[in-house]
Amino acid sequence: MTFSPEEVLETKKMFEEQGLDVRTITMGINLLDCVDSALEIMQENIKNKIISLAEHLDEVAKSIEEDYGIPIINRRITITPISLLLGALKEVQDMPLEDIHAFNDPLFHKYKVASPQISPEVLNSMTSIARILDEAAEKVHVDFLGGFSALVHKGFTRADLCVLQSLPEVLSSTKYVCSSVNVATTRSGMNMNAVKMMGEIIHQIAMNTRENNSIGCAKLVVFSNAVEDNPFMAGGFHGIGEAECCINVGVSGPGVIRNVVRHLRKTDFETLAENIKKTAFKITRVGQLVAQEAAKRLGVPFGIVDVSLAPTTRPYDSVAGILEEMGLETVGGPGTTAALALLTDAVKKGGLMASSYVGGLSGAFIPVSEDKIMTDAARKRVLTLEKLEAMTSVCSVGLDMICIPGSTPPSTISGIIADEATIGMINGKTTGIRIIPVIGKEAGEEVEFGGLLGRSVVMPVKRISCDSFINRQGRFPAPVHSQRN
Secondary structure, X not given: OOOOHHHHHHHHHHHHHOOOEEEEEEEEEOOHHHOOOOHHHHHHHHHHHHHHHHOOHHHHHHHHHHHHOOOEEEEEEEXXXXXXXXXXXXXXXXXXXXXXXXXXOHHHHHHOOOOOOXXXXXXXXXXHHHHHHHHHHHHOOOOEEEOOOEEOOOOOOHHHHHHHHHXXXXXXXXXXXXXXXXXXXXXXXXXXXXXXXXXXXXXXXXXXXXXXXXXXXXXXXXXXXXXXXXXXXXOOOOOOOOOOEEEEEEEXXXXXXXXXXXXXXXXXXXXXXXXXXXXXXXXXXXHHHHHHHHHHHHOOOEEEEEEEEOOOOOOOOOHHHHHHHOOOOOOOOXXXXXXXXXXXXXXXXXXXXXXXXXXXXXXXOOEOOOOHHHHHHHHOOOOOHHHHHHHOOOOOOOEEEEEEEOOOOHHHHHHHHHHXXXXXXXXXXXXXXXXXXXXXXXXXXXXEOOHHHOEEEOOOOOOOXXXXXXXXXXXXXXXXXXXXX
């Protein structure tokens, strides 16, 4: 890959004046060969493999920053979904299969089968594994480790249930570990038992971390159509179709795109989209340069570049700001979904022209607390939960970093998850839910998280019950277009 002098100068200006950065360099690690029936041996295998592969990750990131002048904000690790390993543990294998078979069987949903509960011994094993992951992450100096995850879109294994039921304890007692749970896919439909359970689990995590504004919920994403190569947190994991180890990079430049749009206020939509596409092309080339260089220095394969406009609390680093530069008075008003669709599509097209290895979630993130202008719109009640839901049909993820009243019932949280997961399932796209019921706070109150997570306002939720709907249990059938063979 070569750059002309003009490109170098233009890119330098993007870094220095417009906030362009590599948001994360993420090492994906396969842990399937760490499996053992003994907890202590599995823990040792996991810790040794992570440290041996990632011990130079931070050092290499710093060297690339120095050599190229490119800011790399985060260093992260993703691992094989942990539930795929934990089924080998003796204490997990001792769980009776009959209860799990009944809980999974869609023909028995009318009997309202309760979810099997894990024993204190199994919970201790889950939290022990999580602590080992935390120790490994701290040892190699990464910001987050993603993959304390389970894929339950069609049903639960014993290990899946163990992982899900341990999440309140794991996410409230670890610092670096992040989790994701995939509850739906276009091909399989949606596991409503899992959706019901996740509403309860999110509420419990919020309770466990209520002294810190229920921040534990920020480390959990519920997915529909989760991707295997996502370098961003909290939803990243290293999929089973991935290489033994690889480097994925997430590059972000909302400030750069916003600057381009600001200078095109009187152009038509085609010209606007074309210029966004050209800028995304340049941003992607920077990301691929960093990814390839990091992979070379670490001696592992290059995976993908995720071209996602991920906002920060810096005023110019805002996706909502881009939409308002397009001509919206306030994000959340009429035209918002259309503007976001144009932006997301143009960014993806530019990325695909620049690299054959664009992956992850690529597009535009709309996390409310991490985007100051979006938070301001929510504070004015122009941006509502319902409007955000509409926007997620065209953005690259879904309902992200949204604060809701702590008094919201778990069944209502499950209803929000079901709505959002359905958008992904029906439209064949990834959607995610990272929602925070802030215990002790009501609609309109302010919440301060600090750092990248920013400051937000608690958004109102309609007080209309969906208990009877959520309590039906069973599986949501896949949409008709799932049958494509």
